[in-house]
Structure formats: structure tokens, C-alpha cells
Amino acid sequence: MSETPQATSSSYREVADANGRIYRIGESDRSILGRPRAWMVWLPWIAMMGVSVYEYGYSSAEATLEHAHGWTLTEAFWIASIWAVFQAGVAFPAGRLRETGKLSAKTGMLLGAVLSGLGFLSISHVSNPIVVILGYSVLGGAGSGLVYATCINMVGKWYPDNKGARTGFVNGGFAYGTLPLIFVFSYWFHADNYRLVLDIIALGMVLLVGACGFFFRDPPKSWWPHDVDPLNRGGGEDAERVARRLRKNPPAKGQFTPMQAIRTGQLPLMWFALVCIGGVSLFGINFQVPFAKSLGFGPLIAASSAGVLAVVNGVGRAAVGWLSDTLGRRQTLTxxxxxxxxAQFGVLWSGQAHNEPLFLIFAFVNGFGGGAFYPLFAALVPDYFGENNNATNYGLVYSAKLVGGVGGGGVAASVISTWGYAGGYYLAGGIAFLSALITLLLRQPGRPADQERPAAPAVADSLGLTGAAN
Structure with a gap:
């Protein structure tokens, strides 16, 4: 099969739309990467699965770790909570270093791989909770956070024309990638072999994530795919498809710096909404299996509920990414x-009724609702503030998980100790509804509400070409 001619890295020009936004066009993905940009979907997806065990496998391993290390329930989940703090907290400084050129995507991934492996070695060989927090929560959290943030931003940079579906697909790997290990932790993970299992996971994590990250590379600033007209001036089926996406999710009106994004008021709103729902999500991940066991459900139901949550959580992320391209990002998020x-009320009520089939159904619903919002926030940030500073801007929004992680882990454990699981699930459900209400206030900066969804035929005109060849 013959290949189509490729643009060289020097054959590009910059054009501007009516808002002054710059698009760098003319360079193909192959001319920059040496391979199709699809590699920047598959490799991040595999790497995300490689570190997914941190968030979605811990609750299944927690009981054995408590027994082996002599931890209390509260100690075990404060370890998970502090991990969430560092996993989310590293996104902004890492994004800043990447945007200023001080940290390449490849270096970030390789460093993340090593730190992630060290984190799992710490819970394998150390019992002191303070030391484990330094190893698993701080090093492991920073490492997995580097991998997560780099993978998500990589996809957004290479697919500015189709962020929703691609970001959702990659983000899904962070959930269902841990499915095999959930059953390993539930059936074959015990005090006699836990060190061997965790050591194998640590080694596999370093090798898998490191191999993927070795090929990571960012596109140039303002890059746009050479075969997609950013102004949608052409005809045909592809132009119609692009027009539909732009109608529901119009491009940002400019490339906002972090301070500019904050001053719009929209980034702080996103941050607060993610604080709320991030805590609810981690509450479900951390406590669904312990809740099932407290009800007397057997290990199959407990493990299956966690497996269903992880799989649907991941698949749901991909599905809503596609849906948001059609329905609209903000509407899908709400x-x-x-x-x-x-889902929070459904899990509680079906559990209290000891109805195992219904419990699994609501575990399914909880898995969908408890993770599908992450790729929506990840795509909404560049939709509102542009792609050039996305690593930093999304890092700011994702830092909300710092607060949500504490609420969904250590604080939630204290709530359950005081009010029981019923109190925890009622509180989580109310907070989720509050988060939904907050998203109704989101508006794309610089675009009046009645102009956020221009009619499809008017898209090209409303973005009229004003730039010239560079």
C-alpha cells in the first residue's frame, strides 16, 4: 500500500479565526511522530491500565494488608486518602514544568513508572503506617499522578478535533485495567503470599509504563491535524461531522493562561464541582467492597461488585466521551x-435489602456515574480555555481531587465509624446532587450563553478565516 505524501516539520502556516485563536496547520502526525497519532491513544491507554491498580484495586487488597501489617481500617484508608492527595496534587506542577519545556512527556512517564513501582514495594515490605504513607502515598501517588496527567494531556494535544471520544477511551483504562487484579486480591491474595504478588505488580508496572512512555512526544504549540480544517470551510461527510461537534462544543475563544482561566470564574467552578464528585467517587471505590462484606455477601459478590464498578467505570468514560461530542460536554456532565x-442511594438500599442481584445492578450504575465525569472535565477544560496551556489548566482543575480524596477516604472512614454506612451513603448522594447543580452554572468564557451552540451551517462563518500563511 502506498503512503500519501507527508508534510515536513517546516511546511506549516498559522491561521487565525475571528476570535484571534491561532491554528498551526500543514504538518501531518507522521511528519512529527514518525507514526500515526493513533499511537498517542493506544500507548497512553495501556499506561493508564498499568497504574489503575492504585485507585481501583486497593479496596480489594485492603483487608489482607490490614491483617498482614496490623493496620486499623482508619489507618488503611488514610493511606489511600493521602495517596489521592499526591496523585492529584502532582498534576499542576508537572503540567507547569511540561508547558515551560522543563519536563518532557517521555521523562515524566519514565519518572512516573519508577515512582509507581516504589510505591507498591513499600506496601509489600513495610508495616509502619508513616513509612508506608511516604512510600505508597507520596511516591506512589506522585508517580501514578505523573502517568495519569501526562496521558490525559497527551491525548488532548494530539486530538484537538475529537477530544471527547479519545480522552474518554484513554481515561477508561484507569478503571477497568485493574479488573484481573481485583479477583487476584479477592481470591489468591493472603498473608502468606502478599509480598510476592505486590512485588510482581510493582515490576510489571515499571516495565509496562516505562515502555509506553519511551515513545511519548508532544505536538507543536497550536498544532491542528493537517487533514481536518479547523474552520470547517470544506464540504463532504467529514465536514458535516466536524460541524456537528463544533456546534455542540465550540472551540475555546482563545488560549487562556492559568491566571486568565481563573479570572473567568469558570475554572474555580469546575474545581469545586470536581471536589464534590471526586470525593463521592473515591468513597464508592474505597467502601463498596467493605460494605458488601459487612452485609454478609460472599467474596464472589464483593469481588464482582468491585469488578463491575471498575469495568463500567472505565467503559462509561469512553461512552460519555463519545456522547459528549454529540449531546454537548456540559450537558453530558450534568x-x-x-x-x-x-447510584449512592441505590447501592445503600439494595444492600440493606440484602438483594444481591439488585446490589450488582446499582454497583453497575455506581461504576458509570462514579468515573465518567473525569474525561468530561478533561475535555471541557481545553474546550473552555484552549489546548496550549491545557497541562497546567487541567492540572489546576484536577487538583480538586486533593480535597475530594481526603473526603472520600479518611474522612469517610470516620463518618462510617460514627454514622454507619447509611450515613456515609446518604451524605455521598447529597454531595453528588450538589455537584450536578454547580455544573449548570458553567459557561464557555467569552461566549454568551445564547451563542454557545451556533447553528451548524453558521459554524464556518462564525469562525471566519482572518489569518495568513506564516
Whole structure:
């Protein structure tokens, strides 16, 4: 099969739309990467699965770790909570270093791989909770956070024309990638072999993530795919498809710096909404299996509920990414958060009724609502503030998990100790609905509400070409 001619890295020009936004066009993905940009979907997806065990496998391993190390329930979940703080907290400084050129995507991934492996070695060989926090929570959290943030931003940079579906697909790997290990932890993980299992996971994590990260590379600033017209001036089926996406999710009106994004008021709103729903999500991940066991459900139901949550959580992320391209990013986000609220009450009521099939159904719903919002926030940030500073801007929004992680882990454990699981699930459901209400206030900066969804035929005109060849 013959290949189509490729643009060289020097054959590009910059054009501007009516808002002054710059698009760098003319360079193909192959001319920059030496391979199709699809590699920047598959490799991040595999790497995300490689570190997914941190967030979605810990609750299944927690009981054995408590027994082996002599931890209390509260100690065990404060370890998970502090991990979430560092996993989210590293996104902003890492994004800043990447945007200023001080940390390449490849270096970030390789460093993340090593730190992630060290984190798992710490819970394998250390019992002191303070030392484990330094190893698993701080080093492991920073490492997995580097991998997560780099992978998500990589996809957004290479697919500015189709962020929703691609970001959702990659983000999904962070959930269902841990499915095999959930059953390992539930059936074959015990005090006699836990060190061997965790050591194998640590080694596999370093090798898998490191191998993927070795090929990571960012596109140039303002890059746009050479075969997609950013102004949608052409005809045909592809132009119609692009027009539909732009109608529901119009491009940002400019490339906002972090301070500019904060001053719009929209980034702080996103941050607060993610604080709320991030805590609810981690509450479900951390406590669904312990709740099932407290009800007397057997290990199959407990493990299956966690497996269903992880799989649907991951698949749901990909599905809502596609849906958001059609329905609209903000509308899809609100819908997902309402579903997350309903799921909290469903898990509680079906559990209290000791109805195992219904419990698994609501575990399914909880898995969808408890994770599908992450790729929506990840795509909404560049939709509102542009791609050039996305690593930093999304890092700011994702830092909300710093607060949500504490609420969904250590604080939630204290709530359950005081009010029981019923109190925890009622509180989580109410907070999820609050998050949904907050998203109703989101508006794309610089675009009046009645102009956020221009009619499809008017898209090209409303973005009229004003730039010239560079």
C-alpha cells in the first residue's frame, strides 16, 4: 500500500479565526511522530491500565494488608486518602514544568513508572503506617499522578478535533485495567503470599509504563491535524461531522493562561464541582467492597461488585466521551453527576435489602456515574480555555481531587465509624446532587450563553478565516 505524501516539520502556516485563536496547520502526525497519532491513544491507554491498580484495586487488597501489617481500617484508608492527595496534587506542577519545556512527556512517564513501582514495594515490605504513607502515598501517588496527567494531556494535544471520544477511551483504562487484579486480591491474595504478588505488580508496572512512555512526544504549540480544517470551510461527510461537534462544543475563544482561566470564574467552578464528585467517587471505590462484606455477601459478590464498578467505570468514560461530542460536554456532565447521586442511594438500599442481584445492578450504575465525569472535565477544560496551556489548566482543575480524596477516604472512614454506612451513603448522594447543580452554572468564557451552540451551517462563518500563511 502506498503512503500519501507527508508534510515536513517546516511546511506549516498559522491561521487565525475571528476570535484571534491561532491554528498551526500543514504538518501531518507522521511528519512529527514518525507514526500515526493513533499511537498517542493506544500507548497512553495501556499506561493508564498499568497504574489503575492504585485507585481501583486497593479496596480489594485492603483487608489482607490490614491483617498482614496490623493496620486499623482508619489507618488503611488514610493511606489511600493521602495517596489521592499526591496523585492529584502532582498534576499542576508537572503540567507547569511540561508547558515551560522543563519536563518532557517521555521523562515524566519514565519518572512516573519508577515512582509507581516504589510505591507498591513499600506496601509489600513495610508495616509502619508513616513509612508506608511516604512510600505508597507520596511516591506512589506522585508517580501514578505523573502517568495519569501526562496521558490525559497527551491525548488532548494530539486530538484537538475529537477530544471527547479519545480522552474518554484513554481515561477508561484507569478503571477497568485493574479488573484481573481485583479477583487476584479477592481470591489468591493472603498473608502468606502478599509480598510476592505486590512485588510482581510493582515490576510489571515499571516495565509496562516505562515502555509506553519511551515513545511519548508532544505536538507543536497550536498544532491542528493537517487533514481536518479547523474552520470547517470544506464540504463532504467529514465536514458535516466536524460541524456537528463544533456546534455542540465550540472551540475555546482563545488560549487562556492559568491566571486568565481563573479570572473567568469558570475554572474555580469546575474545581469545586470536581471536589464534590471526586470525593463521592473515591468513597464508592474505597467502601463498596467493605460494605458488601459487612452485609454478609460472599467474596464472589464483593469481588464482582468491585469488578463491575471498575469495568463500567472505565467503559462509561469512553461512552460519555463519545456522547459528549454529540449531546454537548456540559450537558453530558450534568447528566452523569445526577446518575452518580442516584447510584449512592441505590447501592445503600439494595444492600440493606440484602438483594444481591439488585446490589450488582446499582454497583453497575455506581461504576458509570462514579468515573465518567473525569474525561468530561478533561475535555471541557481545553474546550473552555484552549489546548496550549491545557497541562497546567487541567492540572489546576484536577487538583480538586486533593480535597475530594481526603473526603472520600479518611474522612469517610470516620463518618462510617460514627454514622454507619447509611450515613456515609446518604451524605455521598447529597454531595453528588450538589455537584450536578454547580455544573449548570458553567459557561464557555467569552461566549454568551445564547451563542454557545451556533447553528451548524453558521459554524464556518462564525469562525471566519482572518489569518495568513506564516
Amino acid at each position: 447528566l452523569v453527576l445526577v446518575i452518580a447521586g442516584v
